[in-house]
Amino acid sequence: MADTVPQPPRAGRRQAGPPGEPRRIAYLYIAPALLVFGLFFLTPLLHAVWLSLYEWDGLSVGTWVGLDNYRLVLTDEALREPFVHALTLIVFFSIIPCALGLALASMITRSAVRGVNFFRTVLFLPQVVALVVVAVAWRQIFAPDGPLNDFLRTVGLGDVARGWLGDERYALICIGIVGIWVCTGLCVVLFLAGLSKVPRELYEAARLDGAGPIREFITISVPAVRGELAVALTLTLVAAMRTFDLVYVMTSGGPGTSSRVPAYEVWDRAINKGQVGVGVTVALILTAFILLCTVLINRLSESADS
């Protein structure tokens, strides 16, 4: 490595010239990015706030309604329901995958599994496949004559078999199961990375003290991956709250309203039903909720560190 190269006296050179002094040329380098970002991200974001204060069908002239849309979203039963569904999905997208991921990752690390790379690649695969494709695959699995019902009939549970996605009680849970499938691999891979930083001696010391696998898991593994846990929770929670593709392709929010989620509500209201103001307000409240969760999780993990 380059550590034998004598260091130049940097302090002196800093004052003499580059790099260090404010550079006007920097603006030239960031201008194109800022321009595109400003036009196609920041402007629509501000426009969203503006639209949320209007009642507008997308065609005629809008009517100023102040904060009425916000009041409506927070009080109307039909508009609250998708948010409750999103909270349900968090259990499937975040909590179950994080728990499974922690257990699997610590077992892999403990047993020093061979071919970790192969398993990592396989388990992470669901993260790179387009969600529309994922939805098509799982629709087939849950279909009335699909593999899930075939399996149930084979093991003698034919009475339980049904069109899973057509059943009000199960449609949302089915979306949730796909969420487990999508998110678990991500969690395993994240936690593996965290656990690989734990020195092996720590485990050996714990074992000499007579700690079993459970003790070891709670006292060494979980604290070691605290940072990764915050990242995993953030990523999967955002994925749960933003679910759209899966719902659009698998259930279209149905049957009835049993699997409507906020992002679906945004699209349906603002594009199909001519309720642009309401749709945009749902989107902004969803955004606020996501930002709040992100900040909260990071705060918690930081305060736990210190």
Added chain:
Amino acid sequence: MTSRLERITTYALLIAASAFALYPMGLILFSALQPDSVGGTGAFHFDNFETAWRVGHFGRYMANSILVAVVVVVVSATLSSLAGYAFGTMKFRGSSALFYLLLLGLMVPSEAIVIPLYYDLRGLGLTDTYAALILPQIAQSLAFGVFWMRQYFRSVPPEIVEAARMDGAGHGRVLWSILLPMGRPAIITMVLLVLMWTWNEFLLPLVMLPTNEGLRTAPLGLSFFKGQYTEGTSLLAAGAVLVALPIVVFYIFAQRHFIRGMLEGSVKG
């Protein structure tokens, strides 16, 4: 170290988890190779792919997706490298405020901007065009791209830049002939991730193409194909395989880049 029983349990669970991860993909691949109508014989039927390609217009959809993805990747990678260079190596007034402004793009979900974007672009007569698919996705990719490239430029030892500047290289030269070639791994990771996100994007094309079926991207085409051919499971499956295949192939050959990028890129700030 660990008992035999424990090791066997671990392997058994790992294999079960892997089977669970692979099963839906295997199922779709298997269905795609089944005869489309009852009564067909023979082992595997590759003609479903051909039918989906022609009858299902997947040839067209894939071409659209390739065009959109290539333009988004090239433009956003270029702009991200330029901006990341400034943010990572230069001091200037307002740099941190501007950087945090860009980071908003990582935090704010696209659901919040897609509706106003649709009405803005419709006002300009740009909906149902490639521009409506490409420009917003460049903007969204920039947040990650600038963040990622800034991180790379900051990791370069300042001595390297100083030495080049001593030799009389200007800012552009330093970037083009030293820092970008050195940063190839970081750039490849960014390119692959933006490629994947753009290829898989669904909500934006759904909203931006209210009438123009000819511009549909591959995932969007697949979702409409689903509605049309409810009875032909194997054709639908063949379409799904076509849509997923390019990214899965990239993933198989460069999985380190995908995993590294998604893990490091998400650890914000």
